[in-house]
Amino acid sequence: MELVDDEYLDEELTDETETERQARLDTEVELDELTAEFVAMLVDKLMVVVDTLSGHPLYHYQRPFARRLIESVIIGDGATITALFSRQSGKSETVANVVAALMIMLPVLARIYPDLLGHFKEGLWVGAFAPVDDQADTLFSRIVSRLTSERAVEIMAEPEINDALKGKGRTVTLRSGSLVRRQTCHPRAIIEGRTYHLILIDECQGADDRMVNKSIAPMGASTNATMVFTGTPSYEKGVFYKAIQLNKRLASRRGARCNHFEADWKAAAKANPRYGKYVKKEILRVGEDSDEFKLSFRLMWLLEKGMFTTREVLDSLGDKSMEAVKYWHQTPVVVGIDPARKQDSTIVTVVWVDWDRPDEFGMYEHRILNWLDLEGMDWESQYYRITEFLSNYNIFAIGIDVGGVGDAVASRLKVLMPRANIVELGSMAGDQSKRWKHLNQLLERRMIGWPAHAKTRRLRTYRRFVQQMEDLQVEFKGPNMMAEAPNETGAFDDYADSLALACVLTQETQMPVMEVANNPFY
Incomplete structure (x- = not known):
């Protein structure tokens, strides 16, 4: 795991301009004690729905990431959350379970708590992006699979919820107004102007910086959307690497929320022994010090292979x-x-x-x-x-x-x-x-x-x-x-x-x- 030394962290924070400092202060969300307790209780309840939808509880390394995603959407802090997980360790699965639960529950909760969640009364709008269409379909199809499962149908059939699937295609819509749309963030793609409360970018290490910053991020401007970047390391820096480094720097501030989450193969193996056996076979097959293993399972950025220096x-x-x-x-x-x-x-x-x-x-x-x-x-x-x-x-x-x-x-x-x-x-x-x-x-x-x-x-x-x-x-x-x-x-x-x-x-x-x-x- 790449770390930034403390002295550099302090320097980065003290070197910000007055405009940047004021912008940071204006966008920070601080909750009073009662509101913080209520939000924590609400997150707990929604985590129960997440586990019910998935059919099994999330693993210990997935839960902090899931809780922070839910919290950010509830309090509307517009955070950019990054998750650097080893291959096949369940990062897309975690996102899919959480998103499906929020799409079902937030319109209901908006009627009960209009002051906090009233902006979801017409549903939660989600954009699922990836560098190419096939990758976007992986995350999108998992969300759809959760929404169309028997457990989801039973939950939505509850009288207090009374929701159901309304439309299906590149955009899946619920009767409550919640929707998830599959889109690509390929640099040559022409993306229509949409508005989202939650923006997901899977396999973000391959996403184009300009496309993300110029075309995708503004889709959450009017809603102060939460953005979630998931992926694995690469040879070069990009929007994913930069977002991770920024989250690490900001996390050093006293009282700051953690917006970056990591889980290498060892963390996943503790929760899933079968996963551990598979990875150990990969160690024998390709070698622990091979580029493929370092990138996929050890979460090592091999910047020296694509960058001039580090x-x-x-x-x-x-x-x-x-x-x-x-x-x-x-x-x-x-x-x-x-x-x-x-x-x-x-x-x-x-x-x-x-x-x-x-x-x-x-x-x-x-x-x-x-x-x-x-x-x-x-x-x-x-x-x-x-x-x-x-x-x-x-x-x-x-x-x-x-x-x-x-x-x-x-x-x-x-x-x-x-x-x-x-x-x-x-x-x-x-x-x-x-x-x-x-x-x-x-x-x-x-x-x-x-x-x-x-x-x-x-x-x-x-x-x-x-x-x-x-x-x-x-x-x-x-x-x-x-x-x-x-x-x-x-x-x-x-x-x-x-x-x-x-x-x-x-x-x-x-x-x-x-x-x-x-x-x-x-």
């Missing part, structure tokens, strides 16, 4: 005793400039190099001294801002990607900085691969670092650098290693590009060596 590596390389260095003339430094393209920022990264102590492979230790982020600034202003910034350092070489507008930037800086050694670096696949591989080697050998002092961690430049490095995805195209930001809104790789451009200079060029000799004429 949060753990980034945290370990940050020097918490070092602040950003604004002036440095003692030794020559290298600089990388990634010119802005459209919505990107122009990023300048200054890197100190330990020229005197190369390792046995001729690689030097690198350390970022400072960053310059020129966002939303016209090019004429950028040129002079760059030269002003770099005048504070003893520069050995400046690397610029000459693809796109880079050649014009290099030409202009050669005029403005005639004494600087400006190196024009190509943007072909082979050129890019060379610098990404070099940066990757520096990370693996722990021969690179950056300032991570508490004051530095509050800077926008630091936060953007860490976020972009963490988001960077890697792809191999033949022999070439390519790294880039994920194809989603708000994801960029300018800081990583700038760093790679600076570091490759220590491989491309050699630091001049000064020889000392006696003067024969003196």
Whole structure:
């Protein structure tokens, strides 16, 4: 299980803007003592209905997840609940049982408790999503199976409930108005505008960020819908991973509700011995350390296989005793400039190099001294801002990607900085691969670092650098290693590009060596 260290948790909470802090306070739901007791009693009663519908009680590791789902829908806190369960351990089964019980019971309870549940008087509206239609059908069919079971028919036939199945197809409707609709969240799908009280996304590790955030989440805007993300780990970060990490961070706050739930194969095996025997056979068949087993049963995110680096590596390389260095003339430094393209920022990264102590492979230790982020600034202003910034350092070489507008930037800086050694670096696949591989080697050998002092961690430049490095995805195209930001809104790789451009200079060029000799004429 991936954990985030406490110091980082505290930093994340203290670094929020005033607008974010106010938004968090405005959306938190705090219940008085009597209401909290009543909600807990109501959850208990509904859990009895859940067990009755399923025909057997939920397992111990499923119950906290089920209770939180019910509570969120009742109090209307609009939570995003994440459940990371091992394969075939019953995550979809838990969701199906809870949803079926809520669809039947909430319209009835809305008549009895109109102040708390009156918005369900016309039924509970549920959207069941998954990356592809077949996956969506898995969760949807389980919900329908519960609603059409003999136990469900008996419960709905009770005089106090008096409900029944009204329609069946891609949308299943009850006479009370409750409905569940099957939809895909494939990025190419055209999703009609719907309104839901509860949004379910199964196999969420494969869901498209943009589709979830832009098209699906707004379907719960008018109802402050609860969203439930279920799935297993993957090779890359996405909306599921980010939601899990956010829930872990928020759970560290005093009095916060837990919105993330995990159950690996060992937790499931304690409740179901047959499941344990199956998984142990898988250990013999594929191996406990195989990617398949780690992803499916051990709940391990294999980010290093699809990501350029990981949060753990980034945290370990940050020097918490070092602040950003604004002036440095003692030794020559290298600089990388990634010119802005459209919505990107122009990023300048200054890197100190330990020229005197190369390792046995001729690689030097690198350390970022400072960053310059020129966002939303016209090019004429950028040129002079760059030269002003770099005048504070003893520069050995400046690397610029000459693809796109880079050649014009290099030409202009050669005029403005005639004494600087400006190196024009190509943007072909082979050129890019060379610098990404070099940066990757520096990370693996722990021969690179950056300032991570508490004051530095509050800077926008630091936060953007860490976020972009963490988001960077890697792809191999033949022999070439390519790294880039994920194809989603708000994801960029300018800081990583700038760093790679600076570091490759220590491989491309050699630091001049000064020889000392006696003067024969003196």
